[in-house]
Amino acid sequence: MAPPGRPRRENTVQTKLFIGGEFVEGVDGATIDVYDPHDGSLLAEVAEARATDVDRAVEAATKAFETWRHWSAEQRGRLLLKLADSIEEHAEELALLETRDTGHPIRDTRTLDVPRTAATFRYFGGMADKFQGSVIPVERGFLDYVVREPVGVVGQIVPWNFPLMFTSWKMGPALAAGNTVVLKPSELTPLSTLRVAELMAEVGFPPGVVNVVTGYGATAGTRIVQHPGIGKVSFTGSTAVGQGVARGAADTLKRVHLELGGKGANIVYGDADLDAAVQGSAFAIFHNQGQACIAGSRLILHESVADEFLDRFTALAGSVRLGDPKEPTTQMGPLTSAMHRDRVLTYLDAARNEGDEILTGGRAPDGAEFAAGYYLEPTVIEADPAHRVAREEVFGPVVAVHRFRTDEEALQIANAVEYGLGGGLWTRDLSRAHKVARELRSGMVWVNSYKRVNPGSPFGGVGRSGYGREMGFEAMHEYTEAKAVWINVDAELPRLYGEG
Template structure:
């Protein structure tokens, strides 16, 4: 599945609308108010209006969720056969297709993702993810080892236990399911802490898990601030693993908080991905692909190709092509099928993106498109213009730090070695892109780039079978593929004396 591909949309509602009915915590198969009774608002970034009051979890709520998830692991889910778990997970995938429009609507309302993108990309991918891991659930095996004569030695692959999933606001469904599906297939139980900006889609997922008949306690959702709920999950001795997608700073906090209990960790963190365009590339394809790889989902993507490296001989032409595409991209209501870019997900991110636009200009980069807030005619919403900076130096802030918004830095280079040096000269290593007609050059670049994913003459392809994760400060561990299962299992070696 490619992030920017389009499929037949004739079955998509022109203007969907669903009631917002879910707002409570989901613990042990029950919908509960917070222990404190406190709530917090869910805000529509398109209108800046409150759309729901959502239960704000506490340490006590986490304690209850851990207890119930531990019981469910010991007495139910962890004791099921892989075949049984696989059958249930397959049905979960089917329900994501059934409720696709509602899930897409919720993402549009709570974080501004284009409804059409959710329907054509997210929903099929979510169903595929559960179907893929449903197949793996019955294929988790150990092996017999040839050791000393008279001894029978074998390994068992066992689930860890209770897993905490801490997820961000930018792809609230995809980045959650990439944790849930392998964790459940391996036999673990889950406590999910979604981003405070995106609780509504998370609660719909809980409702799907309830409908499919997961035993109580197997899947739980506790909303609330990271400093409270996230910290409680990271420090709790009953949690065996934390899987987080978030900023590098958030990942470091989880690592520190979890150190005393030596938890298993998967860290999918920040990025400042380099997208290299060589002079021999097909510039029509390369500029369109690289543009989409940056501005898709309003740039709120961890793998965004936010550093476009362009060979000097075609630099001016590429800058102009990208500038024109930015000028032609119109922000709008994410529920409008004609919109090309939705609002920034929340006010704090909106302010941060605007500040990076100002920093880029202050540092001397050449602004060629955008650079300010956008007005879609309502006077409301966290909309910004797709922004392109040219003549960026690698030491500028906008070339070093993750702005997490629609801000592209274009950097010229002279030689192959120059391109690789610039691309690798950053603290992050989540993803990268290479555009060239020379297949030898492409393979050579892929081998040299310090990034967990390299896309060649494309950008943003994902599939449940293909692992994804980072190098350097972009984290460790992998999501998707059979490789992800390894991070939700542990190995036991058994020795039997046959004498």
């Protein structure tokens, strides 16, 4: 229930678990409060899934798999294409729902989140009947071919920062490959995923092919990870939790895909187009309030342009329009939860204590319109690369700035952290661009841009950023097993035993 004095909104959204093609209450009737990060009002009370509810979902998914796996790839793809169309038909509704639940500005959910979600389902809908096996050249007389078969029931755990988009990233390839799904969205932001489940039911996905269980990580998430009936678990979230997922999956030897934290290096060389670099670097860190694993949270500036760049960049940061994310003119909304905003503030305290210089921001904004929400000003800190704010994932609108003299020094700073998800660089030197892209310890590199994603381009990292890939052919491999089949065409087998 809503705490005393906290405003309550009329509930017009789906709040139940989606199991076996039906929306149902949890077995014990417990609920989770979901809040609007702009003003702290109660958006909904969603069903809290416990371990028993996850068991019900796995049972439904297991039953559905025996039918779904035998559907033709064309049939599966057609349903995903219909879902993509339905998402586009409900684009404004989904954009507003995502904005209210996450605090992500409506201008971004309209132009980025919803279109990317539809595009991902459409990509994998088209991929379903184009994902091919192979023939292996072996000795004469034999045919050896490899087919890709679905894993079975897969468990998927989606984070709170881009719930709508990540739902498509997880479900799209899994369903296209013939798997069935038990997906848990974050307890903080479950509403858009539940709406997608409604649309999936409407376009005709068979009961049990997709199941959505809203619950806490410690209960529902842990049961997904440890359930013996789940053959693979795909998790996106923090590195610390991802390590626990890997440990929890070990007893059942299920496959694990981890897309974890990041500390993206964003290098600006002396020959960069500064106008483009300033704008691109702002998008890299302030988009979605910096709540992105691929955020460009470390600005590494060549000393010849550092002062001019910072003059422009801090002025731009100070001009970012904070406010109600439902307003089209808002450029940056609140962080998604009060707990997370407080966590980010601890990093700012650490930066002050370690002697780093906060060039702009560093606090909650003034004004009555921000008082009830979880807001934080865009923050730029000139920091020692060895300090916490420069080494650990802050996951907020906070960028640590460093300076360099040589290309070698830039790479040394960039590769000094344990994460390796995304990184970028700004230069007009084509040779340097290719060299640095090769040398950056990162799963993705952007040159003269940042945070570009596409359903066909593999997404994932190295080191403490996890392993495995979302998107593209790589994702289809993540959700299938290779089976080699040997056929004796006309080979004469030697007589190895008995009398000749």
